[in-house]
Amino acid sequence: MSKSLIVQKYGGTSVGTLERIERVADRIAKVRRAGADVVVVVSAMAGETDKLLKMARSLSKNPARREIDLLLSSGERISTALLTIALQARGLPAISMTGRQIGLQTDGTHTRARIKNIDAQRARKMLRENHVIVVAGFQGINSAGDVTTLGRGGSDTSAVALAVALGARRCEICTDVDGVYTCDPRMVPQARRLDVVSYEEMLEMAGLGAKILQTRCVEFAHKYKMPLIVKSSFKEGDKGTLICEEDANMEHPVVSGIMCDKNQAKITLKEVPDQPGIAASIFAPLADASISVDMIVQNVSEQGHTDLSFTLQREELDEAMAIMNKVAKKIRADKVSSDAKIAKISIVGAGMRSHSGVAAQIFATLSAQKINILMISTSEIKVSCIIKQKHSRLAVNTLHTAFALAGTKKKANRKTTKKTKAV
Amino acid sequence: MSKSLIVQKYGGTSVGTLERIERVADRIAKVRRAGADVVVVVSAMAGETDKLLKMARSLSKNPARREIDLLLSSGERISTALLTIALQARGLPAISMTGRQIGLQTDGTHTRARIKNIDAQRARKMLRENHVIVVAGFQGINSAGDVTTLGRGGSDTSAVALAVALGARRCEICTDVDGVYTCDPRMVPQARRLDVVSYEEMLEMAGLGAKILQTRCVEFAHKYKMPLIVKSSFKEGDKGTLICEEDANMEHPVVSGIMCDKNQAKITLKEVPDQPGIAASIFAPLADASISVDMIVQNVSEQGHTDLSFTLQREELDEAMAIMNKVAKKIRADKVSSDAKIAKISIVGAGMRSHSGVAAQIFATLSAQKINILMISTSEIKVSCIIKQKHSRLAVNTLHTAFALAGTKKKANRKTTKKTKAV
Numbered sequence: 012m013s014k015s016l017i018v019q020k021y022g023g024t025s026v027g028t029l030e031r032i033e034r035v036a037d038r039i040a041k042v043r044r045a046g047a048d049v050v051v052v053v054s055a056m057a058g059e060t061d062k063l064l065k066m067a068r069s070l071s072k073n074p075a076r077r078e079i080d081l082l083l084s085s086g087e088r089i090s091t092a093l094l095t096i097a098l099q100a101r102g103l104p105a106i107s108m109t110g111r112q113i114g115l116q117t118d119g120t121h122t123r124a125r126i127k128n129i130d131a132q133r134a135r136k137m138l139r140e141n142h143v144i145v146v147a148g149f150q151g152i153n154s155a156g157d158v159t160t161l162g163r164g165g166s167d168t169s170a171v172a173l174a175v176a177l178g179a180r181r182c183e184i185c186t187d188v189d190g191v192y193t194c195d196p197r198m199v200p201q202a203r204r205l206d207v208v209s210y211e212e213m214l215e216m217a218g219l220g221a222k223i224l225q226t227r228c229v230e231f232a233h234k235y236k237m238p239l240i241v242k243s244s245f246k247e248g249d250k251g252t253l254i255c256e257e258d259a260n261m262e263h264p265v266v267s268g269i270m271c272d273k274n275q276a277k278i279t280l281k282e283v284p285d286q287p288g289i290a291a292s293i294f295a296p297l298a299d300a301s302i303s304v305d306m307i308v309q310n311v312s313e314q315g316h317t318d319l320s321f322t323l324q325r326e327e328l329d330e331a332m333a334i335m336n337k338v339a340k341k342i343r344a345d346k347v348s349s350d351a352k353i354a355k356i357s358i359v360g361a362g363m364r365s366h367s368g369v370a371a372q373i374f375a376t377l378s379a380q381k382i383n384i385l386m387i388s389t390s391e392i393k394v395s396c397i398i399k400q401k402h403s404r405l406a407v408n409t410l411h412t413a414f415a416l417a418g419t420k421k422k423a424n425r426k427t428t429k430k431t432k433a434v
Numbered sequence: 435m436s437k438s439l440i441v442q443k444y445g446g447t448s449v450g451t452l453e454r455i456e457r458v459a460d461r462i463a464k465v466r467r468a469g470a471d472v473v474v475v476v477s478a479m480a481g482e483t484d485k486l487l488k489m490a491r492s493l494s495k496n497p498a499r500r501e502i503d504l505l506l507s508s509g510e511r512i513s514t515a516l517l518t519i520a521l522q523a524r525g526l527p528a529i530s531m532t533g534r535q536i537g538l539q540t541d542g543t544h545t546r547a548r549i550k551n552i553d554a555q556r557a558r559k560m561l562r563e564n565h566v567i568v569v570a571g572f573q574g575i576n577s578a579g580d581v582t583t584l585g586r587g588g589s590d591t592s593a594v595a596l597a598v599a600l601g602a603r604r605c606e607i608c609t610d611v612d613g614v615y616t617c618d619p620r621m622v623p624q625a626r627r628l629d630v631v632s633y634e635e636m637l638e639m640a641g642l643g644a645k646i647l648q649t650r651c652v653e654f655a656h657k658y659k660m661p662l663i664v665k666s667s668f669k670e671g672d673k674g675t676l677i678c679e680e681d682a683n684m685e686h687p688v689v690s691g692i693m694c695d696k697n698q699a700k701i702t703l704k705e706v707p708d709q710p711g712i713a714a715s716i717f718a719p720l721a722d723a724s725i726s727v728d729m730i731v732q733n734v735s736e737q738g739h740t741d742l743s744f745t746l747q748r749e750e751l752d753e754a755m756a757i758m759n760k761v762a763k764k765i766r767a768d769k770v771s772s773d774a775k776i777a778k779i780s781i782v783g784a785g786m787r788s789h790s791g792v793a794a795q796i797f798a799t800l801s802a803q804k805i806n807i808l809m810i811s812t813s814e815i816k817v818s819c820i821i822k823q824k825h826s827r828l829a830v831n832t833l834h835t836a837f838a839l840a841g842t843k844k845k846a847n848r849k850t851t852k853k854t855k856a857v
Contacts, residue, residue, distance in 0.1 A: 029492055066516055069452055071523035081530050082515035085508040092505035093489055100494035107504050156535060
């Protein structure tokens with residue numbers, strides 16, 4: 012609808028104290044005075060959600076999800092009211108809207124509801140009346156009229172969905188990092204912030220544990236081609252990283268970023284009888300226990316037996332091992348072993364589509380450092396390798412250099428922002 | 435509808451900590467297991483509302499009332515969700531309801547909305563399905579779909595209104611005192627808890643500063659003849675005080691209670707020209723400044739001049755004096771003076787209707803103690819006297835004895851409860 016409309020989302024750290032709420036209000040006032048219409052989506056003040064959850068868990072081991080939603084949604088209502096008050100104190104015609112008031116309708120899945128529809132009629136009216144709308148993120152309402160929440164990263168998803176529903180020019184995710192980096196600057200000091208990343212690349216990165224954006228939010232933006240910007244809530248005038256459609260005319264770097272996920276574990280079943288249905292008997296019990304398996308590697312069968320390895324999130328290792336020990340007996344596998352000291356290194360780049368030899372270069376680079384690759388998986392724009400965890404820092408730094416990711420800028424801006432945070 | 439239904443309201447102190455929420459849950463479980471249907475109305479955890487208000491005021495000198503309502507209503511949502519979770523952990527089919535979900539519709543006056551209607555359809559369905567309903571007190575929704583709050587004592591009013599809408603047997607106000615007393619036990623150690631008080635008496639007491647119940651809540655109960663019980667949240671099996679219709683067959687004590695309000699001040703205008711319209715020129719500017727005047731006394735006119743005194747809440751004295759100094763000049767009054775060291779002693783009793791001589795006995799009792807009465811006002815079931823503040827303790831104790839209010843019980847239960855609170 013309004014091409015002058017910008018949707019901005021501020022995370023929990025950005026509104027974590029009253030001083031920060033004042034700073035955010037100043038920023039929004041500037042955007043507004045520069046002539047843009049603004050809709051702001053806010054998370055709960057940092058720490059609030061955890062505090063509320065802890066209280067609920069001290070009262071019940073298994074609190075009902077419907078009640079958790081009512082409880083947690085209060086956090087965003089508080090930050091929303093406070094930011095609206097701060098904006099009004101600056102003379103802006105701000106007005107708060109809860110998930111229900113903004114018309115965010117979800118399915119009935121409490122604590123991780125999916126957005127079904129946004130009835131943006133009231134929001135459009137408010138915008139026509141020149142209001143700055145402050146929206147409680149993370150929350151919606153189901154068809155029964157009960158409060159639902161959208162799960163992790165829900166406020167980002169609220170923001171993108173609203174930007175789409177209102178036809179915004181772009182959606183800005185304002186957070187405690189100043190953009191998407193070629194690699195985690197804490198691991199690679201030469202890491203460089205990216206100016207542009209494609210939706211596909213960002214989706215891979217999000218799926219690989221880059222905690223900046225949740226997969227759902229990027230999927231939503233991708234589906235509706237809504238330009239997303241990730242930028243710092245604290246640095247003034249910073250451009251951040253633009254996440255948008257891949258431009259055919261654009262010269263892509265082969266590799267855009269390297270991710271390292273140390274929160275991985277591997278389970279190996281030795282001498283599994285190689286017969287139809289065996290994979291199902293191994294993975295069905297894990298699925299029943301809601302344990303997500305990531306990479307799966309099966310060796311070539313020898314004399315009717317095979318070795319099978321898979322990776323999963325480390326916090327699920329104990330539960331998975333208990334299940335596997337039972338499964339192994341049942342299917343007469345020889346042995347079950349696990350390794351929690353591994354890491355997954357992933358290289359993402361839309362340029363891989365047109366450039367062959369990326370995987371080969373990765374293997375050669377790691378081999379030159381005598382880093383053994385335990386498992387490999389690839390997709391159209393990604394190569395992931397499981398290596399020993401002790402090699403992870405060396406691996407990402409060597410690969411970062413090999414693919415010339417540092418570019419010309421050497422400054423690790425992300426670190427600077429982190430310092431700002433601590434002040 | 436359901437004569438087995440009890441509506442219980444728990445105040446902020448009663449749900450002030452997680453331990454207290456557990457205790458309240460235990461109490462509700464007992465009521466339920468004794469066979470009653472239960473609807474519970476809760477306030478925000480003690481201190482929460484003040485904390486939120488303080489945050490809002492640090493962001494703006496004059497925060498918008500609509501935003502204050504969104505902010506404050508979060509407090510009740512949190513305690514409601516937590517109590518529901520605690521009840522579910524005890525195996526009770528509890529379900530939470532916000533002001534909107536319970537159908538509490540108000541007018542549009544933010545921060546002190548009036549209840550217009552309760553659409554109790556969903557609540558009735560929930561009760562038929564055997565649920566224990568936990569309702570966020572203090573809040574409703576206006577016709578625009580915005581959250582409103584009911585002002586001071588709002589949760590009590592929510593509870594009574596719900597009890598009426600659902601046809602409950604009675605409404606219990608569970609709080610940090612164990613009932614209504616003949617006098618404040620901190621002033622009169624012999625003060626006795628009353629078993630029964632009529633609505634009219636309770637209305638007078640509430641209006642006179644007994645902080646147990648707000649006038650609005652009692653008015654509501656009175657209008658719909660809903661029996662109200664004030665009892666302790668902490669003492670088990672306690673009967674509390676029943677507030678109900680005056681029973682013609684009941685032998686009334688002449689006096690039910692004595693109230694002492696020290697938060698009073700008096701302003702006197704000397705030698706006011708006694709002419710038509712002069713009262714309006716004095717009191718209209720006060721009304722414009724939203725200052726409530728309580729008692730007004732005008733002396734007999736002498737030679738076209740009169741002295742005029744009135745009382746008001748002490749915190750409004752400075753503002754009122756500034757206005758009166760201007761008014762005095764304008765109407766050519768001789769002098770304006772004020773006295774903040776006064777107290778209002780009030781004696782309330784439905785029995786006064788049929789017993790004459792109560793006022794005379796009060797004057798005689800005070801006179802015997804050489805306590806001078808500065809101003810007097812009376813109603814059908816009340817006599818109020820303004821005296822010097824330094825006499826207030828002596829006055830209430832003497833009157834308490836003169837009207838034999840201590841009865842046979844000598845225990846100041848209220849004090850015991852206060853001790854329980856501090857544990």
